[in-house]
Each structure stands twice: as structure tokens, then as C-alpha cells.
Amino acid sequence: MGFNYKAIFVDLDGTLLNSQKVISQRNLKCLNEFIDNGIPVVIATGRTLKSVKKVTQGLKIDTPIITLNGNDIRKSIDGYSMMLSYVDNQLKEAIFAMCKNILNGNSDYYIQNILFDTANGFYCLHPNLLDSNEFSTHYDSDVKELDIDNPPAESIVSFLFLLTPDSNREAFLTEQTKFFKPLGAKFCTFNGWPWIELGSPKVNKGTAMQYVCDYLGINMKDVIAFGDGENDVEMLAEAGLGVAMANADLHALKIAKAKALSNDEDGVSVFLEHLKQAGNIQ
Numbered sequence: 001m002g003f004n005y006k007a008i009f010v011d012l013d014g015t016l017l018n019s020q021k022v023i024s025q026r027n028l029k030c031l032n033e034f035i036d037n038g039i040p041v042v043i044a045t046g047r048t049l050k051s052v053k054k055v056t057q058g059l060k061i062d063t064p065i066i067t068l069n070g071n072d073i074r075k076s077i078d079g080y081s082m083m084l085s086y087v088d089n090q091l092k093e094a095i096f097a098m099c100k101n102i103l104n105g106n107s108d109y110y111i112q113n114i115l116f117d118t119a120n121g122f123y124c125l126h127p128n129l130l131d132s133n134e135f136s137t138h139y140d141s142d143v144k145e146l147d148i149d150n151p152p153a154e155s156i157v158s159f160l161f162l163l164t165p166d167s168n169r170e171a172f173l174t175e176q177t178k179f180f181k182p183l184g185a186k187f188c189t190f191n192g193w194p195w196i197e198l199g200s201p202k203v204n205k206g207t208a209m210q211y212v213c214d215y216l217g218i219n220m221k222d223v224i225a226f227g228d229g230e231n232d233v234e235m236l237a238e239a240g241l242g243v244a245m246a247n248a249d250l251h252a253l254k255i256a257k258a259k260a261l262s263n264d265e266d267g268v269s270v271f272l273e274h275l276k277q278a279g280n281i282q
């Protein structure tokens with residue numbers, strides 16, 4: 001095979017999944033052929049393992065899976081957590097304080113839902129306002145109601161914020177970024193998904209890729225990675241070849257070294273097939 005990379009890291013939403021949230025037959029066939037030829041395909045997603053399982057049926061992956069934006073790295077689709085990261089107490093307390101402040105009406109925006117992800121389940125503020133279909137495929141357990149004055153004692157992996165449609169999203173991001181930057185934490189937005197995430201500042205898909213590469217005994221320079229969003233930036237930057245989809249947001253497009261067709265045009269497989277045929281010359 002005229003293909004010089006030793007592993008393929010691939011994001012799901014907006015990248016390997018099309019707008020219908022499925023992996024096309026062409027993408028499946030292409031990636032399974034790479035797996036059959038000994039090239040690991042590593043899924044790297046913000047999703048939970050349960051929802052990864054649902055959408056990756058048909059893909060013959062038996063290598064580690066990066067879930068929850070790098071916070072939970074599974075040994076395989078049915079394997080244990082090789083690495084699980086939680087938000088530290090200082091950041092946790094700062095987030096609780098921010099939530100209380102906003103919910104008391106002391107800002108130009110209002111949070112409709114807050115979601116605390118514990119890796120096994122999730123707590124939600126105002127669960128009655130949540131589109132229940134959106135998260136029911138993510139966890140085995142039902143949503144637990146969040147009382148911000150009495151937050152859960154469990155360790156938390158990440159926080160998700162959904163503002164009301166008339167809330168000033170930019171003001172939220174600017175003001176809160178100023179506040180959280182000294183703590184090392186950074187907000188992350190999603191391509192085509194209205195939630196804003198705040199997680200452990202030390203963990204992202206790039207750090208997870210390093211971990212998985214060490215485990216597989218390969219160098220990150222020998223990796224080709226595909227992504228479309230802000231949560232893919234570190235992975236695209238660290239990979240030997242970071243590829244952004246045509247539908248990617250500006251964060252991903254800026255950092256990637258190459259561009260593929262969109263997720264609705266089988267961008268991943270078209271790009272990989274092209275590399276194979278051209279012996280890596282684009």
C-alpha cells in the first residue's frame with residue numbers, strides 16, 4: 001500500500017459521520033480495509049462510549065477509543081478505561097460560583113441548561129428543558145436533576161452550558177474566558193452544536209492522541225488525523241498530517257495542514273483513497 005502513516009485518528013460528528021449521523025458505506029469499507037492491512041483506526045470524539053458504540057457498528061476497530069474529548073480513553077470498544085481525567089477542585093468550585101452568579105441574574109446572558117458529566121451519567125440543571133433524545137443515547141442511566149446549591153459529590157469530567165436562544169453567547173465566552181484563563185481552563189464550542197464545554201485544562205484530544213500513540217508504540221508524526229471542530233484543534237496540530245473537513249469551523253481549518261471534502265461527501269475516505277493512489281502525494 002502506498003500509504004506512509006502508521007495510524008488514522010478520526011473525529012466522529014462532522015467528520016466520519018454524515019449529517020444523518022451515520023458512517024457511509026464508502027467510509028466504512030475504506031477504514032475497514034486499512035484495519036485489515038494493520039493500520040489502526042482510532043476514534044477520537046466528544047461523545048460517550050455508549051453513543052460511540054451505537055454509531056460505529058460495522059467498523060472493525062479493536063484498538064483504543066478516545067471519548068469525552070480525551071477525558072476517557074478506553075482500551076477497546078468493550079474495554080476498560082485506560083485513562084480517566086476529572087476536573088480539579090479549584091476549577092470545580094470556580095464553575096459552581098460562576099453558575100450561581102449567572103443564575104442569580106447577574107449577567108447579560110442566561111444559562112438554560114448546565115450538564116455535569118461524571119463519565120457514568122450526568123446531572124442536568126432544568127432537565128425538563130432538555131431535549132431528552134439528545135442525551136438519552138449517551139448514558140446507560142437516566143439524567144439526574146442538578147441542584148447547583150447542593151452540587152453532586154461525584155467527580156466531574158466536564159461541564160456543558162446551553163444558553164437560552166436570546167442570550168448573548170459572545171458575551172458569555174468573552175467574559176468567562178477572562179475569568180477562567182488564569183485557571184488554565186478554556187471553553188470549547190462545537191461545529192453545528194449549540195453547547196459550550198469546559199473541561200480539565202490539561203486534557204484534550206491531542207493529549208489523548210499522545211497517550212494512545214505511546215500505547216501503540218508509534219510517533220505522532222506518523223499519524224494522519226481528521227477533524228472539523230474546536231475540540232479537534234490539538235489533535236490536528238500534533239498529528240503528522242492534520243486534515244480539516246470542508247465543513248470544518250475556523251479553528252480547525254486554521255490549524256490543519258490539508259483539507260478534505262465535507263462529511264457529506266465521504267471526505268475521509270476520498271482523502272485516504274487519494275493518498276493511497278498517489279503514494280501520499282496530494
Ligand code: G6P
Pocket residue numbers: 011012013014044045046047048134190193229231
Ligand atoms: C457530543 C454531542 C455531539 C457533539 C459531540 C462532539 O457529546 O452529543 O452532538 O457534536 O459531542 O463530537 P465529536 O465527535 O465531533 O468530537
